[in-house]
Amino acid sequence: MLDPKSLMKDLESELFNYTTGRFLANNALRLRERRRVFDIPGLFKIITKALPCKTEEIVDFRKLGEGGLNCTFLITLDTGFQLVARIPYPILIPKAYTLASEVATMDFLRFKGLPIPKVYAYSFTSKNEAEAEYILMEYAEGVDLSQIWFDLKEGEVISLMDQLAKVESTMMSMSFPAGGSIYYARDLKELSGNEGIPLEDDSEGIPLDEQIESKSLEKERFCMGPDVSVPLWYGRREQLDVFRGPYEDAKSVLVTGAKKELAYLDQFGSPRAPYQRFRREYYNYEKQPPSDHADNLRRYLCLAPSLVPDDDSLNTFCIRHPDLTDSNIKISIDSSGLQILSVLDWQHAAVLPLFLHAGMPDVIQNEEDEVSRGMTEPKLPDDFDKLPEEEQEWEMELLRRRLVHYHYNLSTAAYNRIHHKGLVYPLNTFRRRIFNHATAVWEGETIKLLYALMDMVFGWASFANDGTPCPVVFTEDEKAAAVQLYEALGNAEMGERMLMDGVGYGEETWVPAAHYEKAKAFGQEMKQMTLKACAEDEETTEETYAVIETNWPLDDMDEEELEEYK
Structure with a gap:
């Protein structure tokens, strides 16, 4: 029999610590953010009540996986039955709202017939026997699509893209009375004091056993409440008393993020250097004032109403997966x-206007490629058999990317006309881009928003068909300066991509644990090579050399400085 108390003897075990990867910068801090000690015997008691079963029937408890924001554990009973316990890291934000919303979203979509794991029990607070927030859910059978993603044949690509388009069509066809995120009304009342906007009790198309199951959960009805999208809550923004939904219309969605950020800058804004240290050179390593970004947010608010599409069907509220990747899909x-x-993985899911949801998932889109942009049917080059082996491997990978992009578009056109209409709507990619820039957290730069604003101002005729004059004006000199900085920063992005590819790290300088020591050493070698080249440059002063050394992107950033960006 498995003794849950024995699992608590070593609080430094892999059960409580993040072990999959390491971070080349601020590794100790990042690991601390992902460490979560919880009461395993208490969790076992919760499991026995949820299933129900007896503690002695639990024969195995082990870590299943580590994600960006959560750790999952696989629990096995003596009958062979398995379920998953998911426990969030301290860095999940906004923790209670996100967890409550994810559970309701999963239940709602499952009851609508989508392939979503069943939730057995949950808590969006740590005031329970496990001393941690948790979700107990059905173990999803099958294989992660990520395990075969790079080996898919064309027939498999076509089949999967068809299935995905049908799943998304079911999802995006659901109607909602407002935007925001989905909750159980009882949970939202406990969190915020109100029950949100109720969703209609629509059980059409739901299997009878699931209708009965839904009614037996003894929970309040589903409702729309505050949007749990991360930029609305990140860091000290969670302390702000600002509107985050539910949204009554598309315009409300477009302006909420910008108003939130203005409120943040007003209360917490202070000069800061760009968070991405590769970009600091192009700002002469000087801290940037928050007032510049605040000015651009106010300009955006003047223009935002004109971003609402004239076609009302594109403004209807719908839901979509918040981060559809190959690792979030289980297949047989x-x-x-x-x-x-x-x-x-439905955390941070939001109900938004169709035009803001329309777009290809990052893992599928291949817009950087001319063949994919032109929707030309992909094929291998005629001389493929004569190419060296290394070039053949590259052409095969390029073909795979093009096939996925091409067939996702075709499948969406065939099975999800609602989404396809949003994909092809004029300037819809731009609408999403400027909205995202205006909603994003301020990290010491405003150029992305400014550049998008200028695109809109100088292309105003595309947004105001009635001849209404643009309420925002930029001079040609202002435009020239913005273009110069924007293009220069392209060099910074190229340099960072080269460093990332060379050293082999990802977001937040993450590397696989086994690769850490080698990557750390190579990163420092690259730093010394860069500093040596600077020293040999006659134009490099001692001050410049010191600044470059201090801002190396793979060195630890002072934790007090990191706090400024929250």
Whole structure:
């Protein structure tokens, strides 16, 4: 019999610590942010009540995986039945709202017939026997699509893109009375004091057993409440008493993020250097005033109403997966082909106007490629058999990217006309881009928002068909300065991509744990090579050399400085 108390003897075990990866910069801090000690015997008691079962029937408890914001554990009973416990890291924000919303979103979509794991129990506070927030859910059978993603044949790509388009069509066809995020009304009342905007009790198309299950959960009805999108809550923004939904219309969505950021800058704004240290050179390593970004946010608010599409069907509220990647899809592999079994990870899901949801998932889109942009049917080059092996491998990978992009578009056109209409709507990519820049947290720069504002101002005729004059004006000199900085920063992005590819790190300087020591050493070698080149440059002063050394992107940043960006 498994003794849960024995699992608590070593609080430094992998059960409580992040072990999958390391971070080349601020490793100790990043690991601390992902460490979560919880009461395992208490969790076992919760499991026995939720299933129900007896503690002695639990024969195995082990870590299943570590994500960006959560750790998952696999629990096995003596009958062979398995379930998953997911516990968030301290860095999950806004923790209670996000967890409550994710559970309600999963239940709502599951009851609508989508392939979503069943939730057995949850708590959005740590005031429970496990002393941690948690979700107990059905174990999703199958294989992660990520395990075969790079080996898919064209027929498999077509089948999976068809299935995905149908799943998204079901999702995006659901109607909502408002925007925001989904909650159980009882949970939202406990969190905020109100019950949100109720969703209609629409059980059409839901299997009878799931209708009965839904009614037996003894929870309040679903409702729309505050949007749990991260930029609205990040860091000290969570302390702000600002509107975050539910939204009554598209315009409300467009302006809420910018108003939130203005409130943040007013209360917490202070001069700061760009967070991305590769970009600081182009600002002469000087701290940037928050007033510049505040000015651009106010300009955006003047223009935002004109971003609302004239076609009302594009302004209807709908839901979509918040981060659809190959690792969030479980599939079966058998003689009948690949089948989507489950779609996972629904935290931070939001109900937004269709035009803001329309777009290809990052793991699928290949817009940087001319063939994909032109929607030309992909094929291997005619001389493929004569190419060296290394070039053949590259051409095969390029073909795979193009096939996924191409067939996702075709499948969406065939099975999800609602989404396809948003994909092809004029300037819709731009609408999403400027909205995202205006909603994003301020990290010491405003150039992305400024550049998008100038695109809109100088292309105003595309947004104001009635001849209304643009309420924002930029001079040609202002435009020239912005273009110069924007293009110069392209060099910074190129340099950072080269460093990332060379050293082999990802977001937040993450590397696999086994690669850490080698990557750390190589990163420092690259730093010394860079400093040596600077020293040999006659134009480099001692002051410049010192500044470059201090701002090396793979060195630790002072934790007090990091706090400024929250």
